[in-house]
Amino acid sequence: MSSHRIRLTVNGVAREILAPANRTLAQLLREDLGLTGTKQGCGEGDCGSCTVLLDGEPVNSCLVLAVQAHGHEVLTIEGLAQGRELHPIQQAFVELGGIQCGFCTPGMILSAKALLDKTKRPSQEQIRRALSGNLCRCTGYQKIVEAVSEAGRRLSRGRR
Amino acid sequence: MAAKYDVLGSRAPRLDAPDKATGRARFADDLNLPGQLYGALLQSPHAHARIKRIDVSRARRLRGVKAVLTGQDLPPILYGVSPARYDEEVLARDKVRHVGDDVAAVAAVDLETALEAVGLIQVEYEPLPALLTAEQALAEGAPAIHDLFPGNLCAEVHQEFGDVAAAFKQCHLIRSGRMVNKMQDGAFLEPNACIAEFDRRGNLTLYSSTQAPHYVQRTAAMVLGLNMSQVRVVKPYVGGGFGPKAAATPLELAACFLARRSGRPVKMGFTREQVFLFSRARHQFFHEMKIGVAKDGTFLALEHRCTLDGGAYSSFGIATVYYAGSLLGGPYRLPNMRYDGWRVFTNKPACGAQRGHGGVIARALFEQQLDLIAQELGQDPIALRLQNTMQAGDVTCNDLNMSSLGMRECLQAVGDGSGWRGKRGRLPRGKGIGMASGFFVSGAGYPIYRSETYHATVTVKVQEDGGGVKVLTGAAEIGQGSDTAMAMIAAEALGIPLRDVRVESGDTDLGVDLGAYSSRTTLMTGHATKEAAEDAREQILQALAEELGVVRGRLSIRRGRVKIAGGPVDIGPLRGRYLKEHRGWTDQPTGRELSFREAARVAYLRQGTIVGTGKYKPPPLGGEYKGAAVGTSPAYGCSAQVAEVSVDLETGQVFVERITDAHDCGQAVNRTSVEGQMEGSVSMGLGEALFEEVKFDSKGRVLNPSLGEYHIPTIMDMPQMKCIVVESNEPNGPYGAKEVGEGAIMPTIPAILNAVYDATGAVIDELPLTPERVLAAIKKAGQNKKGGRRKG
Numbered sequence: 018m019s020s021h022r023i024r025l026t027v028n029g030v031a032r033e034i035l036a037p038a039n040r041t042l043a044q045l046l047r048e049d050l051g052l053t054g055t056k057q058g059c060g061e062g063d064c065g066s067c068t069v070l071l072d073g074e075p076v077n078s079c080l081v082l083a084v085q086a087h088g089h090e091v092l093t094i095e096g097l098a099q100g101r102e103l104h105p106i107q108q109a110f111v112e113l114g115g116i117q118c119g120f121c122t123p124g125m126i127l128s129a130k131a132l133l134d135k136t137k138r139p140s141q142e143q144i145r146r147a148l149s150g151n152l153c154r155c156t157g158y159q160k161i162v163e164a165v166s167e168a169g170r171r172l173s174r175g176r177r
Numbered sequence: 178m179a180a181k182y183d184v185l186g187s188r189a190p191r192l193d194a195p196d197k198a199t200g201r202a203r204f205a206d207d208l209n210l211p212g213q214l215y216g217a218l219l220q221s222p223h224a225h226a227r228i229k230r231i232d233v234s235r236a237r238r239l240r241g242v243k244a245v246l247t248g249q250d251l252p253p254i255l256y257g258v259s260p261a262r263y264d265e266e267v268l269a270r271d272k273v274r275h276v277g278d279d280v281a282a283v284a285a286v287d288l289e290t291a292l293e294a295v296g297l298i299q300v301e302y303e304p305l306p307a308l309l310t311a312e313q314a315l316a317e318g319a320p321a322i323h324d325l326f327p328g329n330l331c332a333e334v335h336q337e338f339g340d341v342a343a344a345f346k347q348c349h350l351i352r353s354g355r356m357v358n359k360m361q362d363g364a365f366l367e368p369n370a371c372i373a374e375f376d377r378r379g380n381l382t383l384y385s386s387t388q389a390p391h392y393v394q395r396t397a398a399m400v401l402g403l404n405m406s407q408v409r410v411v412k413p414y415v416g417g418g419f420g421p422k423a424a425a426t427p428l429e430l431a432a433c434f435l436a437r438r439s440g441r442p443v444k445m446g447f448t449r450e451q452v453f454l455f456s457r458a459r460h461q462f463f464h465e466m467k468i469g470v471a472k473d474g475t476f477l478a479l480e481h482r483c484t485l486d487g488g489a490y491s492s493f494g495i496a497t498v499y500y501a502g503s504l505l506g507g508p509y510r511l512p513n514m515r516y517d518g519w520r521v522f523t524n525k526p527a528c529g530a531q532r533g534h535g536g537v538i539a540r541a542l543f544e545q546q547l548d549l550i551a552q553e554l555g556q557d558p559i560a561l562r563l564q565n566t567m568q569a570g571d572v573t574c575n576d577l578n579m580s581s582l583g584m585r586e587c588l589q590a591v592g593d594g595s596g597w598r599g600k601r602g603r604l605p606r607g608k609g610i611g612m613a614s615g616f617f618v619s620g621a622g623y624p625i626y627r628s629e630t631y632h633a634t635v636t637v638k639v640q641e642d643g644g645g646v647k648v649l650t651g652a653a654e655i656g657q658g659s660d661t662a663m664a665m666i667a668a669e670a671l672g673i674p675l676r677d678v679r680v681e682s683g684d685t686d687l688g689v690d691l692g693a694y695s696s697r698t699t700l701m702t703g704h705a706t707k708e709a710a711e712d713a714r715e716q717i718l719q720a721l722a723e724e725l726g727v728v729r730g731r732l733s734i735r736r737g738r739v740k741i742a743g744g745p746v747d748i749g750p751l752r753g754r755y756l757k758e759h760r761g762w763t764d765q766p767t768g769r770e771l772s773f774r775e776a777a778r779v780a781y782l783r784q785g786t787i788v789g790t791g792k793y794k795p796p797p798l799g800g801e802y803k804g805a806a807v808g809t810s811p812a813y814g815c816s817a818q819v820a821e822v823s824v825d826l827e828t829g830q831v832f833v834e835r836i837t838d839a840h841d842c843g844q845a846v847n848r849t850s851v852e853g854q855m856e857g858s859v860s861m862g863l864g865e866a867l868f869e870e871v872k873f874d875s876k877g878r879v880l881n882p883s884l885g886e887y888h889i890p891t892i893m894d895m896p897q898m899k900c901i902v903v904e905s906n907e908p909n910g911p912y913g914a915k916e917v918g919e920g921a922i923m924p925t926i927p928a929i930l931n932a933v934y935d936a937t938g939a940v941i942d943e944l945p946l947t948p949e950r951v952l953a954a955i956k957k958a959g960q961n962k963k964g965g966r967r968k969g
């Protein structure tokens with residue numbers, strides 16, 4: 018298998034990695050960079066647990082080839098908190114019970130981030146639509162919706 | 178009630194939430210060990226076949242392959258869940274019994290090589306007739322799937338309580354019905370994964386995504402020929418289990434054998450498809466019931482038959498076939514009950530335990546019939562249930578003791594909370610409201626294997642500096658929040674703030690804990706945690722009393738401060754010593770009261786490390802009859818739900834629009850977690866009611882082994898839920914607490930069925946409620962009763 022030199026920015030840091038053509042972005046993050054916060058619930062684009070932001074847009078990183086991320090900017094769950102402070106979305110998930118087993122959580126939070134970056138105070142409907150690609154078997158989603166909604170409130174009250 | 182406790186009953190954020198929110202929390206597949214190999218399994222493409230020959234020579238020769246194992250390389254030891262039904266092999270020796278049965282295992286330097294090697298293994302099979310339904314398996318002359326079980330009957334149960342025949346003679350109204358569901362998948366988001374490693378002295382450590390480290394430890398030790406002390410099972414964070422992860426898997430055991438053979442750590446994981454092929458999830462149940470009531474609606478008798486399609490192995494199925502009957506003993510007074518159950522082997526992945534173990538479909542049919550009975554009697558469904566519900570202290574006809582039971586409160590809460598009175602019978606056609614109730618064990622009364630073992634042992638170690646304590650337990654945090662619950666119980670018992678408690682759990686080296694199944698952890702591990710924390714507290718206060726020269730009885734701890742009753746005591750010398758020991762520290766204790774830190778430090782200085790221990794084992798429970806153990810529990814949780822649906826009368830599509838849910842969990846330990854369990858239960862029940870079905874082709878292959886094709890509820894499918902936490906005081910629970918994890922799923926399916934009936938007049942006896950099925954049922958109902966139902 019031919020290898021490619023991939024240059025990309027991950028959580029604000031420029032990276033250069035040699036990867037075979039069939040390597041997925043999820044594998045590159047988890048295995049080459051040790052960023053295991055990105056989960057893999059299916060490896061076939063069905064569950065959203067591998068969601069990362071590619072130039073701000075949520076993608077299933079198990080379906081994106083690493084080479085496709087060349088020249089792009091990737092945000093993973095590890096890059097969201099600033100220093101010791103949790104990001105307001107993370108904080109809301111923690112406080113409002115949006116997390117149980119936590120396997121869907123990184124993907125959920127990043128999908129929520131993509132939504133809140135565009136829509137400051139989303140409706141329930143908008144939240145549900147934005148997270149419709151992220152499966153959760155534990156929570157029944159109710160507290161996730163509440164957490165995203167609350168994070169939106171806090172974000173629009175605070176900075177921005 | 179709220180003021181009674183400082184920590185319990187609050188909405189404290191989970192201890193693990195910040196790590197889970199930031200990607201720091203490590204799950205099994207996130208772990209890597211130096212020098213690790215990657216394992217892969219060769220699985221059967223046949224549903225039923227004899228293995229004639231296996232040729233692994235090409236696989237062994239492949240560069241990078243370090244170990245190849247077949248059934249012939251392993252000791253001929255059978256394992257399983259119930260010792261009386263050990264019927265599984267790690268790797269099949271002579272025959273395969275379902276598509277996906279494991280035949281060979283490979284370890285190689287990377288996953289690609291391991292998979293390539295698997296592809297090079299040649300197996301010659303002699304296909305046998307695939308028995309894909311219970312009917313086929315029970316047919317005259319059907320080949321035996323297991324030699325041990327000719328006739329393919331895995332287990333049968335025949336129980337009668339009271340005198341059913343005589344009771345039916347007294348009945349004013351008798352109704353009969355049937356219900357069949359489809360095989361489910363657990364669909365936890367994290368596929369099973371593990372790493373096994375042997376040290377040079379032959380001790381094994383297995384890191385695995387399991388719900389039951391103790392059972393995995395025991396099974397691994399038995400199969401590998403080790404003492405349990407030589408086997409350590411460590412559970413990292415687990416991405417959900419719901420039942421199917423509650424026993425040892427061939428994945429885990431193969432990883433252990435490969436690690437022993439290769440001398441290197443071996444990492445393995447199921448693909449999502451393999452999760453479906455392994456299954457161990459909800460059975461397919463065929464229920465038939467006859468229910469008789471008196472003129473005033475008093476329940477008099479139940480006759481109940483059930484056949485379970487068990488798949489290829491026993492797994493948890495012995496318990497399942499008993500639970501399917503015993504969990505109808507409550508929560509209503511029912512003096513006469515007969516149950517006949519049969520669990521049948523078929524050539525499909527083995528079914529096992531899933532949330533609401535064994536009782537969910539039985540409950541669906543029973544509660545559906547109750548609504549039809551209410552209608553025939555002209556009674557309101559909630560009123561009929563209220564009339565028949567048991568009370569705290571009642572014992573069911575099958576000897577289950579409802580030591581606390583907030584059933585009445587739950588029924589009233591969902592009635593009020595949903596606006597039932599204004600809606601029932603008043604909604605337009607196509608809109609419906611329905612309700613149901615249920616109950617569940619708060620921990621199985623007996624372990625899976627016959628033993629007098631404690632069900633939980635817990636150690637509370639007081640840190641030597643006095644700054645906090647550590648709870649050490651084998652209990653399995655799998656997402657339900659047990660780490661946080663144990664920390665809260667320890668904090669309450671010690672009288673210290675939650676932030677001063679840390680938890681280390683899920684490691685068999687830390688003590689015995691039977692695991693996260695049968696909704697047992699809050700009650701059982703909770704008891705042991707409370708006892709251990711109280712033991713530590715006593716030791717601290719005893720030491721402090723001696724130090725201060727007062728009697729122990731004058732001392733207590735609350736909110737991290739030492740309270741001294743009965744007149745002033747000079748704490749100056751003790752404080753002085755503490756301050757001297759901590760010169761330069763910025764957080765010195767102040768105020769007129771001693772802090773827990775000072776007390777714990779002085780206790781350490783007097784007698785060394787303070788360690789409190791606790792243990793729990795239920796008292797002997799249940800009746801004398803065969804199978805009396807299954808269904809026994811020190812306590813029972815109960816719940817009621819109201820579902821509001823709309824049904825598209827043109828397409829048959831059902832939308833659940835609102836759920837009102839009340840659950841009696843005894844004293845709520847963590848309110849947010851209780852609601853989380855209720856909401857999660859509703860979503861699993863809703864999925865089973867509306868979409869979930871593992872489908873097979875005529876050769877026994879799973880047709881939809883992916884989360885795309887097997888539809889679990891998405892965020893778009895879930896309605897607004899209103900959760901009402903009902904608190905009783907459970908005398909057998911720690912601080913009065915009991916279960917919420919599984920009981921909460923019991924009413925969901927029947928509440929939806931009853932709402933669909935209210936909306937359409939259709940009685941549906943097959944799940945899931947696909948549009949085609951609903952439409953057909955609506956048509957049939959329309960023919961039977963022209964013009965539909967009472968409403969216009």
Ligand code: FES
Pocket residue numbers: 056057058059060061062063064065066067068077078079080
């Ligand atoms: S792992 Fe990528 S969508 Fe499931």
Ligand code: FES
Pocket residue numbers: 115116117118119120121122152153154155156366416417656
């Ligand atoms: S919290 Fe477990 S899958 Fe969402």
